[in-house]
Amino acid sequence: MNCPDCKDKLDRFVDRELNNTEVLELQLHLEGCPDCSDQYEFQAHLKRLVKHSCDCDAAPAAFREKLRQILT
Secondary structure (H helix, E strand, C coil): CCHHHHHHHHHHHHCCCCCHHHHHHHHHHHHHCHHHHHHHHHHHHHHHHHHHHHHCCCCCHHHHHHHHHHHC
16 A cells, blocks of 8 residues: 555544455554655544544533434
């Protein structure tokens, strides 16, 4: 795998959307490429940060109830 291929697949790797063969190829590339490894670390950290930020907020109960009524 080369750097452009790796960078093209990093989003799907972070989201665990690659098949086993692609994961192995990408992991092997990351072990030997500091630039791609840094990009992976950045994307993985960003995903964790967004997930944490989104987990903190909940819609108000009245809004959730109204939405539930609309959808059922």
